[in-house]
Amino acid sequence: SQQGEEDPQALSIQEGENATMNCSYKTSINNLQWYRQNSGRGLVHLILIRSNEREKHSGRLRVTLDTSKKSSSLLITASRAADTASYFCATDPQGTSGSARQLTFGSGTQLTVLP
Amino acid sequence: EAQVTQNPRYLITVTGKKLTVTCSQNMNHEYMSWYRQDPGLGLRQIYYSMNVEVTDKGDVPEGYKVSRKEKRNFPLILESPSPNQTSLYFCASSWGRANYEQYFGPGTRLTVT
Numbered sequence: 396s397q398q399g400e401e402d403p404q405a406l407s408i409q410e411g412e413n414a415t416m417n418c419s420y421k422t423s424i425n426n427l428q429w430y431r432q433n434s435g436r437g438l439v440h441l442i443l444i445r446s447n448e449r450e451k452h453s454g455r456l457r458v459t460l461d462t463s464k465k466s467s468s469l470l471i472t473a474s475r476a477a478d479t480a481s482y483f484c485a486t487d488p489q490g491t492s493g494s495a496r497q498l499t500f501g502s503g504t505q506l507t508v509l510p
Numbered sequence: 511e512a513q514v515t516q517n518p519r520y521l522i523t524v525t526g527k528k529l530t531v532t533c534s535q536n537m538n539h540e541y542m543s544w545y546r547q548d549p550g551l552g553l554r555q556i557y558y559s560m561n562v563e564v565t566d567k568g569d570v571p572e573g574y575k576v577s578r579k580e581k582r583n584f585p586l587i588l589e590s591p592s593p594n595q596t597s598l599y600f601c602a603s604s605w606g607r608a609n610y611e612q613y614f615g616p617g618t619r620l621t622v623t
Binding site for chain 2 (some may be wrong): 401426430433435436437438439440443453483485487488497498499501502503
């Protein structure tokens with residue numbers, strides 16, 4: 396079942412601009428992860444942020460987490476054409492254990508960075 | 511190089527003809543899983559395995575089988591494929607379920623006619 400929902404579904408920007416993607420989820424989480432997928436290829440892990448963290452950075456990526464609003468954002472600064480991809484959030488729901496504890500993915504944001 | 515491999519990458523088959531998609535990882539991960547990806551639906555988990563000989567259903571297991579006889583391999587079996595199983599399939603592995611990063615294979619694009 397889908398837990399995270401990304402917004403917008405599609406985003407088109409110019410090279411050098413910043414790109415912001417949002418993820419909202421329904422139930423409390425242990426952690427939230429962001430992944431990137433180049434067209435038709437496997438997903439690549441970007442960042443994992445735990446429920447007690449508010450912000451994490453990795454290179455040009457900045458992820459924030461607001462557990463009170465049940466939302467997260469992924470900011471890519473100074474975007475490049477190579478950042479063109481789909482971006483997915485994945486949540487680890489709280490209150491589940493054993494076999495029920497599975498990562499659930501949203502439908503993704505398609506980012507296009509124009510040269 | 512740490513990786514998850516899948517074979518074949520592309521497969522076109524006919525309804526009812528049994529097929530197997532192989533998945534192998536070289537990171538000694540205990541946890542492996544299979545997902546399917548369909549437009550507008552994101553990734554949905556088919557089956558997962560916590561360790562050798564331990565497998566369990568995900569969200570969409572109907573029409574699929576898996577086995578985990580060795581730690582590194584986790585094949586996906588479609589005993590009698592149907593057109594609604596046309597999809598992009600991904601195998602993934604990690605050290606744990608939801609609290610660890612998942613390493614994904616390159617994907618298998620399956621078309622069932």
